[in-house]
Amino acid sequence: MLAKKLRxxxxxxxxxxxxxxFEELASGHINDTYIIKTKKKPYFVLQRINHGVFKNIPGLIANKVSVSLHIRKKMTHLSETELNRCVLSFLNTNDDTFYHKDIDGNYWNMMIYIDNxxxxxxxxxxxxxxxxxKLFGNFLNLTSDLDISKLIxxxxxxxxxxxxYSQFKSALQSTPKERLYRAKLYIDCVADLKEEMHILQNLKESRLIKLRTTHNDTKISNALFTKNNKGLCVIDTDTVMPGIIHYDFGDAIRTICxxxxxxxxxxxxxxxxxxxxxxxxxGFLKHMKSSITLLELKYLPLAAKTMIFIMALRFLTDYLNGDVYYKTKYPEHNLDRAKNQFKxxxxxSQQLSTIQN
Structure with a gap:
Protein backbone atom coordinates (compact mmCIF):
# COMPACT_ATOMS: atom_id res chain seq x y z
CA MET A 1 0.00 0.00 0.00
CA LEU A 2 2.76 2.45 0.98
CA ALA A 3 4.81 1.52 -2.08
CA LYS A 4 1.84 2.27 -4.34
CA LYS A 5 1.29 5.63 -2.65
CA LEU A 6 4.96 6.61 -2.86
CA ARG A 7 5.11 5.58 -6.52
CA PHE A 22 11.89 2.56 -1.55
CA GLU A 23 13.65 2.67 1.79
CA GLU A 24 12.62 4.72 4.82
CA LEU A 25 15.13 7.04 6.46
CA ALA A 26 14.26 7.03 10.15
CA SER A 27 16.78 9.52 11.60
CA GLY A 28 14.55 12.62 11.81
CA HIS A 29 12.28 13.60 14.69
CA ILE A 30 9.65 15.42 12.62
CA ASN A 31 9.18 14.41 8.97
CA ASP A 32 8.78 11.14 7.05
CA THR A 33 11.60 10.66 4.56
CA TYR A 34 12.16 7.96 1.94
CA ILE A 35 14.88 7.09 -0.57
CA ILE A 36 13.23 6.31 -3.89
CA LYS A 37 15.40 3.78 -5.70
CA THR A 38 15.03 3.91 -9.46
CA LYS A 39 16.10 1.54 -12.25
CA LYS A 40 19.06 3.84 -12.93
CA LYS A 41 20.76 6.42 -10.74
CA PRO A 42 20.36 9.07 -9.51
CA TYR A 43 18.05 8.00 -6.73
CA PHE A 44 15.76 10.54 -5.08
CA VAL A 45 14.70 11.62 -1.60
CA LEU A 46 10.94 11.99 -1.16
CA GLN A 47 9.86 13.76 2.02
CA ARG A 48 6.51 14.34 3.69
CA ILE A 49 6.74 17.54 5.69
CA ASN A 50 4.85 17.49 8.98
CA HIS A 51 2.11 20.10 8.65
CA GLY A 52 1.28 19.66 12.31
CA VAL A 53 4.66 21.20 13.16
CA PHE A 54 5.13 23.50 10.15
CA LYS A 55 2.16 25.76 9.46
CA ASN A 56 3.29 27.39 6.19
CA ILE A 57 4.80 24.59 4.13
CA PRO A 58 4.76 26.40 0.76
CA GLY A 59 6.78 29.17 2.45
CA LEU A 60 9.09 26.64 4.08
CA ILE A 61 9.82 24.99 0.74
CA ALA A 62 10.32 28.41 -0.89
CA ASN A 63 12.96 29.12 1.77
CA LYS A 64 14.76 25.85 1.06
CA VAL A 65 14.72 26.34 -2.68
CA SER A 66 15.86 29.99 -2.45
CA VAL A 67 18.83 29.07 -0.27
CA SER A 68 19.89 26.21 -2.56
CA LEU A 69 19.62 28.34 -5.70
CA HIS A 70 21.55 31.16 -4.00
CA ILE A 71 24.40 28.83 -3.09
CA ARG A 72 24.42 27.14 -6.50
CA LYS A 73 24.86 30.51 -8.24
CA LYS A 74 28.11 30.96 -6.32
CA MET A 75 29.48 27.61 -7.47
CA THR A 76 29.45 28.02 -11.23
CA HIS A 77 32.94 26.50 -11.38
CA LEU A 78 31.40 23.11 -10.56
CA SER A 79 29.72 20.74 -12.99
CA GLU A 80 26.03 19.89 -12.56
CA THR A 81 26.99 16.49 -11.13
CA GLU A 82 29.37 18.08 -8.62
CA LEU A 83 26.79 20.71 -7.66
CA ASN A 84 24.19 18.04 -6.97
CA ARG A 85 26.59 16.45 -4.50
CA CYS A 86 27.39 19.54 -2.43
CA VAL A 87 24.11 21.51 -2.58
CA LEU A 88 20.56 20.19 -2.18
CA SER A 89 18.80 20.03 -5.54
CA PHE A 90 14.98 20.25 -5.45
CA LEU A 91 12.74 18.99 -8.24
CA ASN A 92 9.71 20.71 -9.73
CA THR A 93 6.33 18.99 -9.90
CA ASN A 94 4.38 18.54 -13.11
CA ASP A 95 2.45 21.65 -12.03
CA ASP A 96 5.72 23.64 -11.82
CA THR A 97 5.75 23.99 -8.06
CA PHE A 98 8.31 22.53 -5.69
CA TYR A 99 5.80 20.53 -3.65
CA HIS A 100 2.92 18.10 -4.13
CA LYS A 101 -0.14 18.16 -1.87
CA ASP A 102 -1.80 14.75 -1.65
CA ILE A 103 -5.50 13.95 -1.11
CA ASP A 104 -4.95 13.74 2.66
CA GLY A 105 -3.54 17.28 2.79
CA ASN A 106 0.07 16.17 3.21
CA TYR A 107 2.84 18.14 1.53
CA TRP A 108 5.70 16.37 -0.24
CA ASN A 109 8.95 17.64 -1.74
CA MET A 110 11.69 15.78 -3.59
CA MET A 111 15.45 16.11 -3.94
CA ILE A 112 18.21 14.35 -5.78
CA TYR A 113 19.74 11.75 -3.46
CA ILE A 114 23.42 12.32 -2.68
CA ASP A 115 25.00 8.91 -3.14
CA ASN A 116 28.19 7.59 -1.55
CA LYS A 134 33.90 24.20 7.91
CA LEU A 135 30.67 22.94 6.37
CA PHE A 136 28.28 24.90 8.58
CA GLY A 137 30.56 27.97 8.63
CA ASN A 138 30.65 27.96 4.85
CA PHE A 139 26.86 27.61 4.68
CA LEU A 140 26.54 30.78 6.77
CA ASN A 141 29.21 32.50 4.69
CA LEU A 142 27.62 31.63 1.34
CA THR A 143 24.18 32.81 2.48
CA SER A 144 25.41 35.95 4.27
CA ASP A 145 24.28 38.19 1.40
CA LEU A 146 20.88 36.52 0.91
CA ASP A 147 18.09 39.03 1.52
CA ILE A 148 16.49 37.75 4.74
CA SER A 149 13.33 39.79 4.07
CA LYS A 150 12.54 37.19 1.38
CA LEU A 151 12.55 34.36 3.93
CA ILE A 152 9.53 33.48 6.03
CA TYR A 165 9.92 29.54 29.07
CA SER A 166 6.28 30.47 28.52
CA GLN A 167 5.59 27.06 26.94
CA PHE A 168 7.38 25.40 29.84
CA LYS A 169 5.30 27.32 32.39
CA SER A 170 2.07 26.31 30.64
CA ALA A 171 3.17 22.67 30.59
CA LEU A 172 3.82 22.77 34.33
CA GLN A 173 0.24 23.80 34.96
CA SER A 174 -1.35 20.96 33.01
CA THR A 175 0.98 17.98 33.38
CA PRO A 176 0.02 14.99 35.58
CA LYS A 177 1.59 14.94 39.06
CA GLU A 178 3.48 11.75 38.27
CA ARG A 179 5.38 13.44 35.43
CA LEU A 180 6.02 16.50 37.59
CA TYR A 181 7.56 14.27 40.25
CA ARG A 182 9.81 12.44 37.79
CA ALA A 183 11.05 15.71 36.26
CA LYS A 184 11.39 17.77 39.47
CA LEU A 185 15.21 17.96 39.51
CA TYR A 186 15.28 19.33 35.97
CA ILE A 187 12.36 21.68 36.53
CA ASP A 188 14.44 23.30 39.29
CA CYS A 189 17.43 23.66 36.92
CA VAL A 190 15.27 25.54 34.41
CA ALA A 191 14.33 28.11 37.05
CA ASP A 192 17.94 28.60 38.19
CA LEU A 193 19.26 29.38 34.69
CA LYS A 194 16.54 31.74 33.50
CA GLU A 195 18.50 35.02 33.60
CA GLU A 196 21.68 33.73 31.93
CA MET A 197 19.72 31.95 29.22
CA HIS A 198 18.16 35.23 28.06
CA ILE A 199 21.46 37.04 27.35
CA LEU A 200 21.66 36.16 23.63
CA GLN A 201 18.01 36.95 23.05
CA ASN A 202 18.48 40.36 24.67
CA LEU A 203 21.51 41.07 22.44
CA LYS A 204 19.49 40.06 19.38
CA GLU A 205 16.50 42.19 20.32
CA SER A 206 18.73 45.21 20.98
CA ARG A 207 20.21 44.66 17.47
CA LEU A 208 23.75 44.51 18.86
CA ILE A 209 23.98 41.17 17.05
CA LYS A 210 22.62 41.22 13.51
CA LEU A 211 20.19 38.86 11.85
CA ARG A 212 21.48 36.52 9.13
CA THR A 213 20.23 33.57 7.13
CA THR A 214 20.64 30.66 9.53
CA HIS A 215 19.99 26.92 9.31
CA ASN A 216 18.61 26.56 12.86
CA ASP A 217 19.06 22.78 13.11
CA THR A 218 22.80 22.21 12.78
CA LYS A 219 23.10 18.90 14.58
CA ILE A 220 25.92 16.86 13.10
CA SER A 221 23.47 14.40 11.50
CA ASN A 222 22.36 17.27 9.21
CA ALA A 223 25.77 17.30 7.54
CA LEU A 224 26.77 14.85 4.83
CA PHE A 225 30.36 13.66 4.58
CA THR A 226 32.35 11.72 2.04
CA LYS A 227 33.48 8.26 3.05
CA ASN A 228 36.87 9.86 3.75
CA ASN A 229 35.24 12.09 6.41
CA LYS A 230 35.39 15.29 4.36
CA GLY A 231 32.47 17.72 4.64
CA LEU A 232 30.17 17.41 1.63
CA CYS A 233 26.73 19.03 2.02
CA VAL A 234 24.44 20.69 4.56
CA ILE A 235 21.05 18.98 4.51
CA ASP A 236 17.60 19.22 6.16
CA THR A 237 17.07 22.92 5.51
CA ASP A 238 13.43 22.93 6.64
CA THR A 239 14.20 25.42 9.42
CA VAL A 240 16.20 27.94 7.35
CA MET A 241 15.07 31.43 8.34
CA PRO A 242 16.46 34.68 9.81
CA GLY A 243 18.46 34.21 13.01
CA ILE A 244 21.80 34.89 14.69
CA ILE A 245 24.92 32.80 14.10
CA HIS A 246 24.92 31.69 17.73
CA TYR A 247 21.90 29.49 17.05
CA ASP A 248 23.76 27.53 14.39
CA PHE A 249 27.09 27.47 16.21
CA GLY A 250 25.57 26.41 19.51
CA ASP A 251 23.32 23.70 18.11
CA ALA A 252 26.19 22.16 16.19
CA ILE A 253 28.35 22.15 19.30
CA ARG A 254 25.48 20.52 21.19
CA THR A 255 25.74 17.37 19.09
CA ILE A 256 29.38 17.45 18.05
CA CYS A 257 30.74 17.81 21.57
CA GLY A 283 36.74 24.90 11.05
CA PHE A 284 33.79 27.24 11.61
CA LEU A 285 35.96 30.36 11.73
CA LYS A 286 37.90 29.33 8.61
CA HIS A 287 34.99 30.64 6.54
CA MET A 288 33.42 33.04 9.03
CA LYS A 289 36.47 34.97 10.27
CA SER A 290 36.07 37.77 7.71
CA SER A 291 32.45 38.53 8.65
CA ILE A 292 32.09 37.66 12.33
CA THR A 293 32.18 40.61 14.75
CA LEU A 294 34.11 40.73 18.02
CA LEU A 295 30.84 40.76 19.96
CA GLU A 296 29.58 37.70 18.08
CA LEU A 297 32.88 35.97 18.74
CA LYS A 298 32.78 36.80 22.45
CA TYR A 299 29.45 35.06 22.92
CA LEU A 300 30.17 31.82 21.02
CA PRO A 301 30.83 29.90 24.28
CA LEU A 302 27.53 31.13 25.71
CA ALA A 303 25.87 30.10 22.45
CA ALA A 304 26.94 26.51 23.11
CA LYS A 305 25.53 26.62 26.63
CA THR A 306 22.31 28.32 25.51
CA MET A 307 21.53 25.90 22.70
CA ILE A 308 22.16 22.85 24.87
CA PHE A 309 19.83 24.36 27.45
CA ILE A 310 17.07 25.25 24.99
CA MET A 311 16.98 21.69 23.66
CA ALA A 312 16.89 20.35 27.21
CA LEU A 313 14.00 22.73 27.90
CA ARG A 314 12.13 21.72 24.73
CA PHE A 315 12.51 17.98 25.43
CA LEU A 316 11.40 18.53 29.03
CA THR A 317 8.42 20.66 27.98
CA ASP A 318 7.31 18.05 25.45
CA TYR A 319 7.55 15.37 28.12
CA LEU A 320 5.39 17.45 30.47
CA ASN A 321 2.91 18.05 27.62
CA GLY A 322 2.52 14.33 26.96
CA ASP A 323 4.95 13.95 24.02
CA VAL A 324 3.03 15.88 21.38
CA TYR A 325 5.94 17.32 19.34
CA TYR A 326 8.86 14.90 19.04
CA LYS A 327 8.55 11.32 17.91
CA THR A 328 9.14 8.98 20.85
CA LYS A 329 9.92 5.27 21.04
CA TYR A 330 8.84 4.72 24.67
CA PRO A 331 7.01 6.70 27.42
CA GLU A 332 10.08 8.28 29.05
CA HIS A 333 11.97 9.02 25.82
CA ASN A 334 11.65 12.81 25.99
CA LEU A 335 12.57 12.89 29.68
CA ASP A 336 15.66 10.79 28.92
CA ARG A 337 16.59 13.24 26.15
CA ALA A 338 16.19 16.13 28.59
CA LYS A 339 18.31 14.41 31.25
CA ASN A 340 20.98 13.83 28.62
CA GLN A 341 21.10 17.51 27.66
CA PHE A 342 21.16 18.70 31.27
CA LYS A 343 24.12 16.39 31.94
CA SER A 349 29.73 24.50 32.72
CA GLN A 350 32.49 22.71 34.59
CA GLN A 351 34.87 23.42 31.69
CA LEU A 352 33.62 26.89 30.75
CA SER A 353 36.85 28.74 31.57
CA THR A 354 38.78 26.41 29.24
CA ILE A 355 36.21 26.92 26.49
CA GLN A 356 36.25 30.70 26.88
CA ASN A 357 40.05 30.76 26.67
Whole structure:
Protein backbone atom coordinates (compact mmCIF):
# COMPACT_ATOMS: atom_id res chain seq x y z
CA MET A 1 0.00 0.00 0.00
CA LEU A 2 2.76 2.45 0.98
CA ALA A 3 4.81 1.52 -2.08
CA LYS A 4 1.84 2.27 -4.34
CA LYS A 5 1.29 5.63 -2.65
CA LEU A 6 4.96 6.61 -2.86
CA ARG A 7 5.11 5.58 -6.52
CA UNK A 8 2.13 7.82 -7.28
CA UNK A 9 3.62 10.81 -5.46
CA UNK A 10 7.00 10.20 -7.10
CA UNK A 11 5.33 10.44 -10.50
CA UNK A 12 3.99 13.91 -9.67
CA UNK A 13 7.55 15.30 -9.94
CA UNK A 14 9.59 16.00 -13.06
CA UNK A 15 12.39 13.45 -13.40
CA UNK A 16 13.65 10.75 -15.73
CA UNK A 17 13.64 7.97 -13.15
CA UNK A 18 11.60 4.75 -13.10
CA UNK A 19 10.36 3.73 -9.63
CA UNK A 20 11.85 0.47 -8.45
CA UNK A 21 11.70 0.37 -4.63
CA PHE A 22 11.89 2.56 -1.55
CA GLU A 23 13.65 2.67 1.79
CA GLU A 24 12.62 4.72 4.82
CA LEU A 25 15.13 7.04 6.46
CA ALA A 26 14.26 7.03 10.15
CA SER A 27 16.78 9.52 11.60
CA GLY A 28 14.55 12.62 11.81
CA HIS A 29 12.28 13.60 14.69
CA ILE A 30 9.65 15.42 12.62
CA ASN A 31 9.18 14.41 8.97
CA ASP A 32 8.78 11.14 7.05
CA THR A 33 11.60 10.66 4.56
CA TYR A 34 12.16 7.96 1.94
CA ILE A 35 14.88 7.09 -0.57
CA ILE A 36 13.23 6.31 -3.89
CA LYS A 37 15.40 3.78 -5.70
CA THR A 38 15.03 3.91 -9.46
CA LYS A 39 16.10 1.54 -12.25
CA LYS A 40 19.06 3.84 -12.93
CA LYS A 41 20.76 6.42 -10.74
CA PRO A 42 20.36 9.07 -9.51
CA TYR A 43 18.05 8.00 -6.73
CA PHE A 44 15.76 10.54 -5.08
CA VAL A 45 14.70 11.62 -1.60
CA LEU A 46 10.94 11.99 -1.16
CA GLN A 47 9.86 13.76 2.02
CA ARG A 48 6.51 14.34 3.69
CA ILE A 49 6.74 17.54 5.69
CA ASN A 50 4.85 17.49 8.98
CA HIS A 51 2.11 20.10 8.65
CA GLY A 52 1.28 19.66 12.31
CA VAL A 53 4.66 21.20 13.16
CA PHE A 54 5.13 23.50 10.15
CA LYS A 55 2.16 25.76 9.46
CA ASN A 56 3.29 27.39 6.19
CA ILE A 57 4.80 24.59 4.13
CA PRO A 58 4.76 26.40 0.76
CA GLY A 59 6.78 29.17 2.45
CA LEU A 60 9.09 26.64 4.08
CA ILE A 61 9.82 24.99 0.74
CA ALA A 62 10.32 28.41 -0.89
CA ASN A 63 12.96 29.12 1.77
CA LYS A 64 14.76 25.85 1.06
CA VAL A 65 14.72 26.34 -2.68
CA SER A 66 15.86 29.99 -2.45
CA VAL A 67 18.83 29.07 -0.27
CA SER A 68 19.89 26.21 -2.56
CA LEU A 69 19.62 28.34 -5.70
CA HIS A 70 21.55 31.16 -4.00
CA ILE A 71 24.40 28.83 -3.09
CA ARG A 72 24.42 27.14 -6.50
CA LYS A 73 24.86 30.51 -8.24
CA LYS A 74 28.11 30.96 -6.32
CA MET A 75 29.48 27.61 -7.47
CA THR A 76 29.45 28.02 -11.23
CA HIS A 77 32.94 26.50 -11.38
CA LEU A 78 31.40 23.11 -10.56
CA SER A 79 29.72 20.74 -12.99
CA GLU A 80 26.03 19.89 -12.56
CA THR A 81 26.99 16.49 -11.13
CA GLU A 82 29.37 18.08 -8.62
CA LEU A 83 26.79 20.71 -7.66
CA ASN A 84 24.19 18.04 -6.97
CA ARG A 85 26.59 16.45 -4.50
CA CYS A 86 27.39 19.54 -2.43
CA VAL A 87 24.11 21.51 -2.58
CA LEU A 88 20.56 20.19 -2.18
CA SER A 89 18.80 20.03 -5.54
CA PHE A 90 14.98 20.25 -5.45
CA LEU A 91 12.74 18.99 -8.24
CA ASN A 92 9.71 20.71 -9.73
CA THR A 93 6.33 18.99 -9.90
CA ASN A 94 4.38 18.54 -13.11
CA ASP A 95 2.45 21.65 -12.03
CA ASP A 96 5.72 23.64 -11.82
CA THR A 97 5.75 23.99 -8.06
CA PHE A 98 8.31 22.53 -5.69
CA TYR A 99 5.80 20.53 -3.65
CA HIS A 100 2.92 18.10 -4.13
CA LYS A 101 -0.14 18.16 -1.87
CA ASP A 102 -1.80 14.75 -1.65
CA ILE A 103 -5.50 13.95 -1.11
CA ASP A 104 -4.95 13.74 2.66
CA GLY A 105 -3.54 17.28 2.79
CA ASN A 106 0.07 16.17 3.21
CA TYR A 107 2.84 18.14 1.53
CA TRP A 108 5.70 16.37 -0.24
CA ASN A 109 8.95 17.64 -1.74
CA MET A 110 11.69 15.78 -3.59
CA MET A 111 15.45 16.11 -3.94
CA ILE A 112 18.21 14.35 -5.78
CA TYR A 113 19.74 11.75 -3.46
CA ILE A 114 23.42 12.32 -2.68
CA ASP A 115 25.00 8.91 -3.14
CA ASN A 116 28.19 7.59 -1.55
CA UNK A 117 27.83 9.85 1.47
CA UNK A 118 27.67 9.21 5.19
CA UNK A 119 26.25 10.93 8.26
CA UNK A 120 27.18 10.83 11.92
CA UNK A 121 24.88 10.73 14.92
CA UNK A 122 27.88 11.35 17.16
CA UNK A 123 31.43 12.53 16.48
CA UNK A 124 34.34 10.24 17.23
CA UNK A 125 37.35 12.15 15.91
CA UNK A 126 38.66 15.71 15.54
CA UNK A 127 38.64 15.60 11.74
CA UNK A 128 34.85 15.17 11.61
CA UNK A 129 34.39 18.00 14.12
CA UNK A 130 36.69 20.27 12.07
CA UNK A 131 35.02 19.35 8.77
CA UNK A 132 31.59 19.90 10.30
CA UNK A 133 32.69 23.36 11.41
CA LYS A 134 33.90 24.20 7.91
CA LEU A 135 30.67 22.94 6.37
CA PHE A 136 28.28 24.90 8.58
CA GLY A 137 30.56 27.97 8.63
CA ASN A 138 30.65 27.96 4.85
CA PHE A 139 26.86 27.61 4.68
CA LEU A 140 26.54 30.78 6.77
CA ASN A 141 29.21 32.50 4.69
CA LEU A 142 27.62 31.63 1.34
CA THR A 143 24.18 32.81 2.48
CA SER A 144 25.41 35.95 4.27
CA ASP A 145 24.28 38.19 1.40
CA LEU A 146 20.88 36.52 0.91
CA ASP A 147 18.09 39.03 1.52
CA ILE A 148 16.49 37.75 4.74
CA SER A 149 13.33 39.79 4.07
CA LYS A 150 12.54 37.19 1.38
CA LEU A 151 12.55 34.36 3.93
CA ILE A 152 9.53 33.48 6.03
CA UNK A 153 9.82 32.65 9.73
CA UNK A 154 9.15 28.93 9.41
CA UNK A 155 8.56 28.34 13.12
CA UNK A 156 7.81 31.64 14.83
CA UNK A 157 9.90 32.21 17.98
CA UNK A 158 11.82 28.97 17.34
CA UNK A 159 14.81 29.96 19.49
CA UNK A 160 13.00 32.68 21.46
CA UNK A 161 13.92 31.93 25.06
CA UNK A 162 11.02 33.89 26.59
CA UNK A 163 8.61 31.93 24.41
CA UNK A 164 10.18 28.60 25.40
CA TYR A 165 9.92 29.54 29.07
CA SER A 166 6.28 30.47 28.52
CA GLN A 167 5.59 27.06 26.94
CA PHE A 168 7.38 25.40 29.84
CA LYS A 169 5.30 27.32 32.39
CA SER A 170 2.07 26.31 30.64
CA ALA A 171 3.17 22.67 30.59
CA LEU A 172 3.82 22.77 34.33
CA GLN A 173 0.24 23.80 34.96
CA SER A 174 -1.35 20.96 33.01
CA THR A 175 0.98 17.98 33.38
CA PRO A 176 0.02 14.99 35.58
CA LYS A 177 1.59 14.94 39.06
CA GLU A 178 3.48 11.75 38.27
CA ARG A 179 5.38 13.44 35.43
CA LEU A 180 6.02 16.50 37.59
CA TYR A 181 7.56 14.27 40.25
CA ARG A 182 9.81 12.44 37.79
CA ALA A 183 11.05 15.71 36.26
CA LYS A 184 11.39 17.77 39.47
CA LEU A 185 15.21 17.96 39.51
CA TYR A 186 15.28 19.33 35.97
CA ILE A 187 12.36 21.68 36.53
CA ASP A 188 14.44 23.30 39.29
CA CYS A 189 17.43 23.66 36.92
CA VAL A 190 15.27 25.54 34.41
CA ALA A 191 14.33 28.11 37.05
CA ASP A 192 17.94 28.60 38.19
CA LEU A 193 19.26 29.38 34.69
CA LYS A 194 16.54 31.74 33.50
CA GLU A 195 18.50 35.02 33.60
CA GLU A 196 21.68 33.73 31.93
CA MET A 197 19.72 31.95 29.22
CA HIS A 198 18.16 35.23 28.06
CA ILE A 199 21.46 37.04 27.35
CA LEU A 200 21.66 36.16 23.63
CA GLN A 201 18.01 36.95 23.05
CA ASN A 202 18.48 40.36 24.67
CA LEU A 203 21.51 41.07 22.44
CA LYS A 204 19.49 40.06 19.38
CA GLU A 205 16.50 42.19 20.32
CA SER A 206 18.73 45.21 20.98
CA ARG A 207 20.21 44.66 17.47
CA LEU A 208 23.75 44.51 18.86
CA ILE A 209 23.98 41.17 17.05
CA LYS A 210 22.62 41.22 13.51
CA LEU A 211 20.19 38.86 11.85
CA ARG A 212 21.48 36.52 9.13
CA THR A 213 20.23 33.57 7.13
CA THR A 214 20.64 30.66 9.53
CA HIS A 215 19.99 26.92 9.31
CA ASN A 216 18.61 26.56 12.86
CA ASP A 217 19.06 22.78 13.11
CA THR A 218 22.80 22.21 12.78
CA LYS A 219 23.10 18.90 14.58
CA ILE A 220 25.92 16.86 13.10
CA SER A 221 23.47 14.40 11.50
CA ASN A 222 22.36 17.27 9.21
CA ALA A 223 25.77 17.30 7.54
CA LEU A 224 26.77 14.85 4.83
CA PHE A 225 30.36 13.66 4.58
CA THR A 226 32.35 11.72 2.04
CA LYS A 227 33.48 8.26 3.05
CA ASN A 228 36.87 9.86 3.75
CA ASN A 229 35.24 12.09 6.41
CA LYS A 230 35.39 15.29 4.36
CA GLY A 231 32.47 17.72 4.64
CA LEU A 232 30.17 17.41 1.63
CA CYS A 233 26.73 19.03 2.02
CA VAL A 234 24.44 20.69 4.56
CA ILE A 235 21.05 18.98 4.51
CA ASP A 236 17.60 19.22 6.16
CA THR A 237 17.07 22.92 5.51
CA ASP A 238 13.43 22.93 6.64
CA THR A 239 14.20 25.42 9.42
CA VAL A 240 16.20 27.94 7.35
CA MET A 241 15.07 31.43 8.34
CA PRO A 242 16.46 34.68 9.81
CA GLY A 243 18.46 34.21 13.01
CA ILE A 244 21.80 34.89 14.69
CA ILE A 245 24.92 32.80 14.10
CA HIS A 246 24.92 31.69 17.73
CA TYR A 247 21.90 29.49 17.05
CA ASP A 248 23.76 27.53 14.39
CA PHE A 249 27.09 27.47 16.21
CA GLY A 250 25.57 26.41 19.51
CA ASP A 251 23.32 23.70 18.11
CA ALA A 252 26.19 22.16 16.19
CA ILE A 253 28.35 22.15 19.30
CA ARG A 254 25.48 20.52 21.19
CA THR A 255 25.74 17.37 19.09
CA ILE A 256 29.38 17.45 18.05
CA CYS A 257 30.74 17.81 21.57
CA UNK A 258 28.41 15.30 23.20
CA UNK A 259 30.32 12.07 23.74
CA UNK A 260 27.04 10.13 23.42
CA UNK A 261 23.82 10.15 21.40
CA UNK A 262 21.23 12.72 22.54
CA UNK A 263 18.98 10.01 23.99
CA UNK A 264 21.71 7.98 25.70
CA UNK A 265 20.32 6.89 29.07
CA UNK A 266 23.66 6.03 30.69
CA UNK A 267 24.55 9.57 31.76
CA UNK A 268 28.08 8.50 32.73
CA UNK A 269 28.76 8.38 28.98
CA UNK A 270 27.59 11.97 28.44
CA UNK A 271 30.43 14.51 28.62
CA UNK A 272 31.32 17.77 26.85
CA UNK A 273 34.38 17.20 24.65
CA UNK A 274 36.53 20.36 24.61
CA UNK A 275 38.89 18.90 22.01
CA UNK A 276 36.02 18.64 19.54
CA UNK A 277 34.87 22.13 20.52
CA UNK A 278 38.26 23.53 19.56
CA UNK A 279 38.33 21.57 16.28
CA UNK A 280 34.82 22.63 15.29
CA UNK A 281 35.47 26.29 16.15
CA UNK A 282 38.65 26.27 14.06
CA GLY A 283 36.74 24.90 11.05
CA PHE A 284 33.79 27.24 11.61
CA LEU A 285 35.96 30.36 11.73
CA LYS A 286 37.90 29.33 8.61
CA HIS A 287 34.99 30.64 6.54
CA MET A 288 33.42 33.04 9.03
CA LYS A 289 36.47 34.97 10.27
CA SER A 290 36.07 37.77 7.71
CA SER A 291 32.45 38.53 8.65
CA ILE A 292 32.09 37.66 12.33
CA THR A 293 32.18 40.61 14.75
CA LEU A 294 34.11 40.73 18.02
CA LEU A 295 30.84 40.76 19.96
CA GLU A 296 29.58 37.70 18.08
CA LEU A 297 32.88 35.97 18.74
CA LYS A 298 32.78 36.80 22.45
CA TYR A 299 29.45 35.06 22.92
CA LEU A 300 30.17 31.82 21.02
CA PRO A 301 30.83 29.90 24.28
CA LEU A 302 27.53 31.13 25.71
CA ALA A 303 25.87 30.10 22.45
CA ALA A 304 26.94 26.51 23.11
CA LYS A 305 25.53 26.62 26.63
CA THR A 306 22.31 28.32 25.51
CA MET A 307 21.53 25.90 22.70
CA ILE A 308 22.16 22.85 24.87
CA PHE A 309 19.83 24.36 27.45
CA ILE A 310 17.07 25.25 24.99
CA MET A 311 16.98 21.69 23.66
CA ALA A 312 16.89 20.35 27.21
CA LEU A 313 14.00 22.73 27.90
CA ARG A 314 12.13 21.72 24.73
CA PHE A 315 12.51 17.98 25.43
CA LEU A 316 11.40 18.53 29.03
CA THR A 317 8.42 20.66 27.98
CA ASP A 318 7.31 18.05 25.45
CA TYR A 319 7.55 15.37 28.12
CA LEU A 320 5.39 17.45 30.47
CA ASN A 321 2.91 18.05 27.62
CA GLY A 322 2.52 14.33 26.96
CA ASP A 323 4.95 13.95 24.02
CA VAL A 324 3.03 15.88 21.38
CA TYR A 325 5.94 17.32 19.34
CA TYR A 326 8.86 14.90 19.04
CA LYS A 327 8.55 11.32 17.91
CA THR A 328 9.14 8.98 20.85
CA LYS A 329 9.92 5.27 21.04
CA TYR A 330 8.84 4.72 24.67
CA PRO A 331 7.01 6.70 27.42
CA GLU A 332 10.08 8.28 29.05
CA HIS A 333 11.97 9.02 25.82
CA ASN A 334 11.65 12.81 25.99
CA LEU A 335 12.57 12.89 29.68
CA ASP A 336 15.66 10.79 28.92
CA ARG A 337 16.59 13.24 26.15
CA ALA A 338 16.19 16.13 28.59
CA LYS A 339 18.31 14.41 31.25
CA ASN A 340 20.98 13.83 28.62
CA GLN A 341 21.10 17.51 27.66
CA PHE A 342 21.16 18.70 31.27
CA LYS A 343 24.12 16.39 31.94
CA UNK A 344 25.89 17.80 28.88
CA UNK A 345 25.16 21.31 30.13
CA UNK A 346 26.65 20.46 33.52
CA UNK A 347 29.80 19.07 31.89
CA UNK A 348 30.19 22.20 29.72
CA SER A 349 29.73 24.50 32.72
CA GLN A 350 32.49 22.71 34.59
CA GLN A 351 34.87 23.42 31.69
CA LEU A 352 33.62 26.89 30.75
CA SER A 353 36.85 28.74 31.57
CA THR A 354 38.78 26.41 29.24
CA ILE A 355 36.21 26.92 26.49
CA GLN A 356 36.25 30.70 26.88
CA ASN A 357 40.05 30.76 26.67
Missing amino acids: YIFEQFKHKGEFNS SITFETVNNEEVAYEGG EVIPKFHDMSFR NTAAEDETNLDLVEFNTTYYKAYTK LLQSL
